[in-house]
Amino acid sequence: MAEEESRAKMATSSAELLQAEAELVRHSLGYLKSMALHSAVKLGIPDALHRCGGAASLPDLLSTLALPCSKRPYLSRLMKMLAVEGIFTAVAAVDVPAAGEGEGAAAAPSVRYGLNPVSRLLVSGGVSPCVLMGTSPLFLEASLRLPQWFQRDSEGEPAFAMAHGESPYAATGHDMEFNALVNEAMGSDSRYMAELVVRECGEVFTGVTSLVDVGGGNGTMATAIAKAFPHVRCSVLDLPHVVQGVVSTHESVEFAAGDMMEYVPPADAVLLKCVLHNWSDEDCVKILTKCREAIAQGAKAGAGKVIIIDAVVGSPSHSQVLEAQVLMDMQMMMLFMSKEREELNWQKIFMEAGFSHYKIQPVLGMRSIIQLYP
Ligand SMILES: C[S@@+](CC[C@H](N)C(=O)[O-])C[C@H]1O[C@@H](n2cnc3c(N)ncnc32)[C@H](O)[C@@H]1O
Ligand SMILES: COc1ccc(-c2oc3cc(O)cc(O)c3c(=O)c2O)cc1
Numbered sequence: 001m002a003e004e005e006s007r008a009k010m011a012t013s014s015a016e017l018l019q020a021e022a023e024l025v026r027h028s029l030g031y032l033k034s035m036a037l038h039s040a041v042k043l044g045i046p047d048a049l050h051r052c053g054g055a056a057s058l059p060d061l062l063s064t065l066a067l068p069c070s071k072r073p074y075l076s077r078l079m080k081m082l083a084v085e086g087i088f089t090a091v092a093a094v095d096v097p098a099a100g101e102g103e104g105a106a107a108a109p110s111v112r113y114g115l116n117p118v119s120r121l122l123v124s125g126g127v128s129p130c131v132l133m134g135t136s137p138l139f140l141e142a143s144l145r146l147p148q149w150f151q152r153d154s155e156g157e158p159a160f161a162m163a164h165g166e167s168p169y170a171a172t173g174h175d176m177e178f179n180a181l182v183n184e185a186m187g188s189d190s191r192y193m194a195e196l197v198v199r200e201c202g203e204v205f206t207g208v209t210s211l212v213d214v215g216g217g218n219g220t221m222a223t224a225i226a227k228a229f230p231h232v233r234c235s236v237l238d239l240p241h242v243v244q245g246v247v248s249t250h251e252s253v254e255f256a257a258g259d260m261m262e263y264v265p266p267a268d269a270v271l272l273k274c275v276l277h278n279w280s281d282e283d284c285v286k287i288l289t290k291c292r293e294a295i296a297q298g299a300k301a302g303a304g305k306v307i308i309i310d311a312v313v314g315s316p317s318h319s320q321v322l323e324a325q326v327l328m329d330m331q332m333m334m335l336f337m338s339k340e341r342e343e344l345n346w347q348k349i350f351m352e353a354g355f356s357h358y359k360i361q362p363v364l365g366m367r368s369i370i371q372l373y374p
Helices: 002-028 030-043 045-051 058-064 069-084 128-134 137-144 146-151 159-164 168-174 176-205 220-228 281-298 319-336 343-352
Strands: 055-057 088-095 108-115 210-214 233-238 253-257 269-273 305-310 357-364 367-373
Touching: 002 030, 030 045, 030 069, 030 128, 045 055, 045 058, 045 108, 055 058, 055 088, 058 069, 058 108, 069 088, 069 108, 128 176, 137 146, 137 159, 137 319, 146 159, 159 319, 168 176, 176 220, 176 269, 176 305, 176 357, 176 367, 210 220, 210 281, 220 233, 220 253, 220 269, 269 281, 281 305, 281 343, 343 357
Parallel strands: 210 233, 210 269, 233 253, 269 305
Antiparallel strands: 055 108, 088 108, 305 367, 357 367
């Protein structure tokens, strides 16, 4: 009996060891998942599947992609990996030979790859630009500096600056390609987020007649709000090189160049979407203090509010949401030495910036909508 038990224990520990080894391979080669996703976007695979009606066999997919003959046999490997990782669906199909295709030819097994909710988000108009930014050489080079960054006593300098000699926002000021990458990525995120905000928490804009989207980028979110809520006049405040040349596509949306650390124009409501997680606690208090002053000037006494869209880390309903939050947290550390915050971190910042109360609605997946009152 004892021998049997010890054999069972050995069997379990071998299984655990082998499972652990597989886990380590998954994690150490995990970057290949990112780069396979990057390749799929660059090759236009989500759009190609969309053009084929949402799914296609490999030969049909190949016929719509401009790949050299020597690389065509390798597409199946990329598709298989991305299907295993849940980016595409893979359904086995049996190709019956067409009449006249050879007497007695065997039916060949084949796979049809298709779009699922994840890859549907990558079809043109979706969030492919976010994938391209997250897997861009500038970000990857910064990530390679992380071990050195941990070891070096370099006060205030994030791994991105260690790799590139300047902060990400300094880089957007002169590297127009990087500036366009960031603005397109954030604009694409805002386009799909705006639909959800309107659908899930439209009541947030009830009673708001004027809104400033601080750090509002190319105005995608402000334009969606102005369209959905015609009673809201919107202005977008961002850095000069971001708003320069942006043409408003909605009569109630205007653009202002400025520095949110210095001045926020008066309004009933101030929106900060994915802005505060780029900044330290100290800077967030400064920004929010300017926002509080803006609503004190712009709204009827006590009526104004600040609306924040950002992650509130912890207690997510889904383990993938928590994983997304902690990966974003690492990205913020690497780029800005800033962070994704838990509710207690937020609360401290809100109180220091002079707000009296807040309400968090965790209705936007890895992000929440937070309403902040004077
Ligand atoms: C992460 S992006 C978010 C953009 C937009 N809110 C969105 O979610 O699509 C942060 C934005 O803050 C802007 N920004 C950075 N520093 C700023 C400053 N000092 N004053 C105004 N805007 C600033 C950036 O140019 C960028 O557009
Ligand atoms: C100037 O450099 C940067 C600014 C912003 C960001 C960034 O990137 C992402 C990427 C995503 O896939 C989703 C996101 O929510 C964000 C951000 O919120 C954000 O600030 C990166 C570099």
